[in-house]
Amino acid sequence: MKHHSYVTGGNGNDEYFGPADKLRNRLGEGTTESCNVYNMLKLTEHLFEWDAIAETADFYERALFNHILSTQHPETGNVTYNLSLDMGGFKAFQDPFEFTCCIGTGMENHSKYGENIYYHNDNELYVFQYIASELNWEEKGMKVKLKTSYPEEQLLVFKFDCDRPVRFTLQIRATENITNRKEGQLIDITYDIPEDISRGRNKISIRFQAHHSNTAGPVFGIRTIKK
Secondary structure, three states: OOOOOOOOOEEOOOOOOOOOOOOOOOOOOEEHHHHHHHHHHHHHHHHHOOOOOOOHHHHHHHHHHHHHHHHEEEOOOOOEOOOOOOOOOOOOOOOOOOHHHHHHHHHOOOOOOOOOOOOOOOOOOEEEOOEEEEEEEHHHHHEEEEEEOOOOOEEEEEEEEEEEOOOOEEEOOOOOOOOOOOOEEEEEEEEEOOOOOOOOOOOEEEEEEEEEOOOOHHOOEEEEOOO
8 A cells, every 4th residue: 555556546557566655757658557446445444353453444545545436437337447657648448348357447436435434333422534424333222313515525424313322432534643543543532422311312523624635645634623
């Protein structure tokens, strides 16, 4: 992720990796194959399950928003094999009847947006991606609704519908130092749902602000400015 990823989160030129940290001379029509990004996202899922750090989720977001979303034609649904990053480059959408590998993964890519928004253990709920969604956490008897137009707006609104009082930690991702936290750590927000608050009236609003950092592609990096 750190040494072979382009600004979009994609990897490789003509389906090959090159020397670490040397990307500017490796730009062309064959930059960042879609199948590579597809598999990098699968790998990122496993990495986050093993060690839930914000840096991993940041990479997933960068590749999802910048590469995966941009590979599908908005009208025909056709997908691209590569996403050229060369100066003057353009998208070449494939004939779906050719059925290359990137057409196969390309169809799957755009059916998976709801797959990795949340992760949880017994007491923590991790918000892996900021995508408008609803979660039914059956073990807790709780439903969570996330309302957002991110990244067009830097605001997350969580609403909780609980069968009974619930105590858990809501893990919100951050990408730089916040109140003396180390880079890559997640913010812990302990939120108690009081018994005297009726069902459906529980809400948390979190506002973010875009920032620049020293990482590649900070377009969708965020930091908390209000909780």
